[in-house]
Amino acid sequence: xxxxxxxxxxxxxxxxxxxxxxxxxxxxxxxxxxxxxxxxxxxxxxxxxxxxxxxxxxxxxxxxxxxxxxxxxxxxxxxxxxxxxxxxxxxxxxxxxxxxxxxxxxxxxxxxxxxxxxxxxxxxxxxxxxxxxxxxxxxxxxxxxxxxxxxxxxxxxxxxxxxxxxxxxxxxxxxxxxxxxxxxxxxxxxxxxxxxxxxxxxxxxxxxxxxxxxxxxxxxxxxxxxxxxxxxxxxxxxxxxxxxxxxxxxxxxxxxxxxxxxxxxxxxxxxxxxxxxxxxxxxxxxxxxxxxxxxxxxxxxxxxxxxxxxxxxxxxxxxxxxxxxxxxxxxxxxxxxxxxxxxxxxxxxxxxxxxxxxxxxxxxxxxxxxxxxxxxxxxxxxxxxxxxxxxxxxxxxxxxxxxxxxxxxxxxxxxxxxxxxxxxxxxxxxxxxxxxxxxxxxxxxxxxxxxxxxxxxxxxxxxxxx
Amino acid sequence: xxxxxxxxxxxxxxxxxxxxxxxxxxxxxxxxxxxxxxxxxxxxxxxxxxxxxxxxxxxxxxxxxxxxxxxxxxxxxxxxxxxxxxxxxxxxxxxxxxxxxxxxxxxxxxxxxxxxxxxxxxxxxxxxxxxxxxxxxxxxxxxxxxxxxxxxxxxxxxxxxxxxxxxxxxxxxxxxxxxxxxxxxxxxxxxxxxxxxxxxxxxxxxxxxxxxxxxxxxxxxxxxxxxxxxxxxxxxxxxxxxxxxxxxxxxxxxxxxxxxxxxxxxxxxxxxxxxxxxxxxxxxxxxxxxxxxxxxxxxxxxxxxxxxxxxxxxxxxxxxxxxxxxxxxxxxxxxxxxxxxxxxxxxxxxxxxxxxxxxxxxxxxxxxxxxxxxxxxxxxxxxxxxxxxxxxxxxxxxxxxxxxxxxxxxxxxxxxxxxxxxxxxxxxxxxxxxxxxxxxxxxxxxxxxxxxxxxxxxx
Numbered sequence: 001x002x003x004x005x006x007x008x009x010x011x012x013x014x015x016x017x018x019x020x021x022x023x024x025x026x027x028x029x030x031x032x033x034x035x036x037x038x039x040x041x042x043x044x045x046x047x048x049x050x051x052x053x054x055x056x057x058x059x060x061x062x063x064x065x066x067x068x069x070x071x072x073x074x075x076x077x078x079x080x081x082x083x084x085x086x087x088x089x090x091x092x093x094x095x096x097x098x099x100x101x102x103x104x105x106x107x108x109x110x111x112x113x114x115x116x117x118x119x120x121x122x123x124x125x126x127x128x129x130x131x132x133x134x135x136x137x138x139x140x141x142x143x144x145x146x147x148x149x150x151x152x153x154x155x156x157x158x159x160x161x162x163x164x165x166x167x168x169x170x171x172x173x174x175x176x177x178x179x180x181x182x183x184x185x186x187x188x189x190x191x192x193x194x195x196x197x198x199x200x201x202x203x204x205x206x207x208x209x210x211x212x213x214x215x216x217x218x219x220x221x222x223x224x225x226x227x228x229x230x231x232x233x234x235x236x237x238x239x240x241x242x243x244x245x246x247x248x249x250x251x252x253x254x255x256x257x258x259x260x261x262x263x264x265x266x267x268x269x270x271x272x273x274x275x276x277x278x279x280x281x282x283x284x285x286x287x288x289x290x291x292x293x294x295x296x297x298x299x300x301x302x303x304x305x306x307x308x309x310x311x312x313x314x315x316x317x318x319x320x321x322x323x324x325x326x327x328x329x330x331x332x333x334x335x336x337x338x339x340x341x342x343x344x345x346x347x348x349x350x351x352x353x354x355x356x357x358x359x360x361x362x363x364x365x366x367x368x369x370x371x372x373x374x375x376x377x378x379x380x381x382x383x384x385x386x387x388x389x390x391x392x393x394x395x396x397x398x399x400x401x402x403x404x405x406x407x408x409x410x411x412x413x414x415x416x417x418x419x420x421x422x423x424x425x426x427x428x429x430x431x432x433x434x435x436x437x438x439x440x441x442x443x444x445x446x447x448x449x450x451x452x453x454x455x456x457x458x459x460x461x462x463x464x465x466x
Numbered sequence: 467x468x469x470x471x472x473x474x475x476x477x478x479x480x481x482x483x484x485x486x487x488x489x490x491x492x493x494x495x496x497x498x499x500x501x502x503x504x505x506x507x508x509x510x511x512x513x514x515x516x517x518x519x520x521x522x523x524x525x526x527x528x529x530x531x532x533x534x535x536x537x538x539x540x541x542x543x544x545x546x547x548x549x550x551x552x553x554x555x556x557x558x559x560x561x562x563x564x565x566x567x568x569x570x571x572x573x574x575x576x577x578x579x580x581x582x583x584x585x586x587x588x589x590x591x592x593x594x595x596x597x598x599x600x601x602x603x604x605x606x607x608x609x610x611x612x613x614x615x616x617x618x619x620x621x622x623x624x625x626x627x628x629x630x631x632x633x634x635x636x637x638x639x640x641x642x643x644x645x646x647x648x649x650x651x652x653x654x655x656x657x658x659x660x661x662x663x664x665x666x667x668x669x670x671x672x673x674x675x676x677x678x679x680x681x682x683x684x685x686x687x688x689x690x691x692x693x694x695x696x697x698x699x700x701x702x703x704x705x706x707x708x709x710x711x712x713x714x715x716x717x718x719x720x721x722x723x724x725x726x727x728x729x730x731x732x733x734x735x736x737x738x739x740x741x742x743x744x745x746x747x748x749x750x751x752x753x754x755x756x757x758x759x760x761x762x763x764x765x766x767x768x769x770x771x772x773x774x775x776x777x778x779x780x781x782x783x784x785x786x787x788x789x790x791x792x793x794x795x796x797x798x799x800x801x802x803x804x805x806x807x808x809x810x811x812x813x814x815x816x817x818x819x820x821x822x823x824x825x826x827x828x829x830x831x832x833x834x835x836x837x838x839x840x841x842x843x844x845x846x847x848x849x850x851x852x853x854x855x856x857x858x859x860x861x862x863x864x865x866x867x868x869x870x871x872x873x874x875x876x877x878x879x880x881x882x883x884x885x886x887x888x889x890x891x892x893x894x895x896x897x898x899x900x901x902x903x904x905x906x907x908x909x910x911x912x913x914x915x916x917x918x919x920x921x922x923x924x925x
Binding site: 053 | 500503507510605624627629631634636655659683915
């Protein structure tokens with residue numbers, strides 16, 4: 001109860017950034033704490049620090065606790081309240097050293113939601129607290145404010161009931177999708193829905209068309225993060241789960257979106273790439289292979305494939321996902337088999353042999369939503385036959401699932417999904433095991449940034465290196 | 467200017483053979499596009515260092531890095547420096563020397579502490595953050611060539627925005643008005659309880675919050691107190707006396723999130739004089755330790771301490787420089803032998819840290835520190851004393867990387883009209899002193915307030 005009251009305080013802090021409480025009210029709120037501590041009023045608590053306290057979501061931090069007794073068992077705990085008001089937490093069990101310090105980046109966790117030496121375990125191993133709603137997914141909608149995580153240290157090796165105990169110390173850390181100076185511009189009257197993110201500085205910059213999957217809606221955070229790394233990025237909305245009509249979208253919608261990025265005054269027109277996940281990856285592949293209108297400089301495809309031919313319209317594509325799909329022991333739908341076996345008939349596949357730009361394929365070997373690895377193998381075969389295999393780089397991560405997101409975001413094996421065509425809410429199985437999936441996210445993001453840097457920022461082209 | 471795949475290679479080759487305008491423009495765009503400027507961290511506390519990196523320029527490329535800031539008062543501040551890229555086409559401000567500009571040599575934070583008002587600004591400006599809940603925003607840009615002026619008319623090669631915060635996430639700001647005090651309390655993030663600090667500024671008069679906000683970001687519950695012209699003075703027309711400070715101490719002592727036995731005082735300038743008096747004479751205030759920055763122990767003990775400067779004002783001893791800046795350090799010199807006119811620091815019972823600039827032209831802090839040392843040696847408590855004496859350092863010793871000012875507008879208690887006080891110091895030495903003093907002050911506070919015989923680690 002006490003912790004919850006205290007947590008409400010910092011939510012007020014986040015809402016208004018101005019938080020004034022008369023000293024007397026403070027006293028009332030903490031009177032029980034005072035009573036409990038009055039016998040310990042001469043005891044100094046340990047000091048917990050998170051450095052940096054404000055960082056981008058893909059940056060590492062160092063969590064340090066000092067002033068503990070030496071050799072003390074303690075629990076490091078993280079708590080986050082999502083925009084949907086669910087609580088997510090993670091924790092690790094540590095033992096302080098002879099100076100009474102614990103360094104999460106250097107010491108080992110002996111239990112909890114992660115073990116071993118894991119500097120960022122308090123983030124990527126988060127899961128909904130006991131008693132939460134089912135099948136949750138953690139996503140930030142408002143990218144202009146930071147994700148707030150409360151890091152605490154508790155006495156002893158605690159596994160439950162964090163809310164009922166008072167920690168020894170705690171600190172709030174901010175995780176940002178937008179670097180300072182990044183501009184956010186909602187597209188209007190362009191015939192295309194989405195949000196543009198522009199890096200600070202005069203430019204011009206390379207551009208990226210950023211696309212999510214069949215869940216639809218407008219998801220901005222990855223595009224915001226790309227802009228924080230120096231790319232003008234368009235988070236594209238192309239499927240509205242509440243508007244069936246949006247599935248009637250024609251292919252040229254995506255070409256128009258690409259050109260909006262290309263023609264932006266702060267974008268270098270011949271340095272625009274595409275990045276997509278799931279259905280967005282399919283669209284990326286399609287633009288690279290078959291568009292006569294746009295020429296992506298490079299493409300990143302996460303958990304996607306090359307099936308169902310050229311996307312004439314999305315509704316057509318969505319309708320190919322049949323009803324009555326297999327479920328696992330938890331009644332979670334596995335869509336993996338929808339595209340298996342990979343057809344031989346080329347008319348059922350994108351003409352990937354026509355791809356002219358470098359492509360990076362990122363896939364989890366435990367992807368239960370799409371047979372992306374099998375697709376990738378087939379794509380490689382087709383491109384080899386066309387003499388284009390040198391353009392392809394494949395990253396395959398063992399025990400990683402379908403949703404390979406920016407690093408340190410929590411993993412969940414399944415979550416709720418609203419099908420655009422039928423409006424039915426199902427629980428989809430994405431796959432992956434937490435630790436390998438977290439590693440895959442971290443490694444893949446570094447490699448994606450490196451790939452984009454090489455092909456959109458550097459002077460050398462693959463041709464020049466042959 | 468759209469290019470197909472092959473043209474880029476050709477453009478590079480032709481660049482070395484002499485080139486058409488079109489290709490030169492293209493390769494300029496490529497070069498411009500390539501320049502990568504980064505500042506890590508992009509959001510930091512004001513006392514944290516950052517690393518500025520410029521990458522992907524040509525080896526040997528000459529460039530200018532500029533910092534621009536608009537302060538809360540609306541004035542523009544600028545700093546710039548000249549660098550030459552190394553063989554890998556990189557400039558690392560933390561490792562490479564500046565060859566000129568508002569600072570030179572290897573200075574990782576030079577772009578902040580060498581900020582000065584842009585040409586044409588009013589003289590005597592001082593950078594002070596009024597709203598501590600928003601960050602100080604600095605634009606860092608890279609320009610081609612070694613330039614000294616006219617940067618505002620040019621397009622930079624790259625630019626980023628950096629935020630510098632006084633408040634760490636989770637620090638809570640609480641205005642305090644009880645007992646007719648004018649104060650603001652900053653509590654660190656977390657359940658506490660925390661050691662407390664009563665934080666006193668100097669002759670500026672108004673409530674200055676940024677140092678307390680920063681102290682709270684380091685784990686201390688810090689309360690900044692206005693005492694020269696707070697509300698109660700304006701309402702009653704009377705100067706505050708010692709009970710005002712004791713009431714403030716009482717607020718800290720009674721606060722449920724503050725450890726009553728671990729309260730310190732930190733004072734700057736006149737605030738330091740108050741701190742010394744309270745530490746020695748107050749029956750109510752029991753300090754765990756005290757920090758005095760640029761202060762003096764000379765004061766009329768039987769009068770309100772806020773009258774310390776006006777008591778000693780002596781026109782005959784006032785010096786005025788040829789720029790019309792007032793030097794007031796001599797008012798208290800030579801240091802008196804009269805015990806009723808100085809704090810008897812021989813009776814001090816807690817550790818004391820004195821931070822002093824040798825070139826302080828506003829107060830005779832160095833002479834005062836020497837006298838205090840002698841008094842404490844005679845009394846046998848000099849083991850409590852630590853003196854940090856910084857060469858070429860002036861009066862206004864602020865948290866690190868704050869821009870240096872050698873003189874400033876002030877309206878003193880004594881001089882009702884605005885004048886310019888000479889504060890002293892030389893920019894490089896003074897900036898080094900600020901950085902070193904802050905680190906040592908935090909360590910001193912941590913040891914005294916977080917350490918000691920009843921800390922958790924000894925249980």
